[in-house]
Amino acid sequence: MSIRHGLLALLDQGPRYGYQLRTEFEARTGATWPLNVGQVYTTLGRLERDGLVEAAGEDDEGHQFYAVTDEGRVELRRWFDTPVPRTNPPRDELAIKLAMAVAIPGVDVAAVVHGQRRHSMQALQDYTRLKGRALAADTGSGGDLAWLLVLEQLIFQTEAEIRWLDHCESRLAQHAERTATAEPSEPAAAPPARRAVKSRDRGRT
């Protein structure tokens, strides 16, 4: 998630000071990704160093304002014009967990899938309730729309995870069936670890 470009986008609407940037960033994204003021100032420092923003004076209360430079506007435009890269997927803890679970004897993979789906479903219910409220409170302002889009991103992502988990479950069942039918022909060939996996899967069905 790019705080850098987020701040540039806010500054594109006029000079702002650090605390103000933090508040506006969170309002747009429903504080889904909370920022601390320290992060805001560090990022502003780097943006200034790179010539994308510049100091724009102080107000009576001593707030240091920043403004976007021409170079910063070019960078912001470039950001909007370039797709977010998806070719280098971030590490996904759940995928790693399942990949490990299928290989380790004594782990009930089906139970891992089941417990996760239950948890994800609950999260999905939570997001949907927030969405229901957001829809009811929608006054047509841009802020409401931004928050709704972020929420729906969470909803679709969680839905995709649940569908994937359902798929994992049938994949596991299919695999268990296949190994169970294949077993009689090679009873002694299978290493002990794999046999443990099989007997567990049979116990489940």
Add this chain to the structure above:
Amino acid sequence: MTEQLKPADPVLHLDRVSRTHGHGAAEVHALRAVDLRVHPGELVAVMGPSGSGKSTLLTLAGGLDSPTDGRVIVEGTVLGDLDRKKLAAVRRRSVGYVFQDYNLIPALTAAENIALPRELDGTSARAARREALAALEELNIGELADRFPDDMSGGQQQRVAIARALIGDRRLVLADEPTGALDSTTGESVLAVLRARCDAGAAAMMVTHEARHAAWADRVVFLRDGLLVDETARQDAGSLLVTAATNARKDGDR
């Protein structure tokens, strides 16, 4: 008012309900001792793979089929104790049913389809039509009132079927994949209507295979091989996003 009823009186109670098809070696257990209560104000979603018994659960709850064991109780009435005439009356008055294939009568307009159960129940034709038009309005399809099912898209027929299930003061709404033929925003508006009905005190149970739709429910139950295997409740507090939403609102108010 509905809050007081909540702990004591479920609108729908499936009391250890089983349904078996066939005999002997060909015996299939569609449902095995499922126990489920749906209270006023509650929307319950039923999920599970195909063949898990979801639709059987719904047809039993709606009195369209009878359990081989256990009892189905709707608003305190045990459906199994009723003769056919009384059962039909309970189905018309208390239960709204959205079928997967809509079941609209082709010779009747949308408004007539919706008004039919009310008229059968003795409501005057004029009053029934007024209620039908209101139900159509609630689903934002008032303009379909005088159209015949054959002149409507699948999505429009589906919304008419939902309007028919919501007409009058139905206390229990049962829906089988109610958003199946609808695009994502229309499907969502249908769920919002169902949600609003429940918030106003009705009880509803819907079968869906889409998690995003099930998420509108207060509870999600999972069926597997005729058994109720899991249940999730809506979390009521403590979520990070709940605070986030209030913050966003406050910021929006400035």
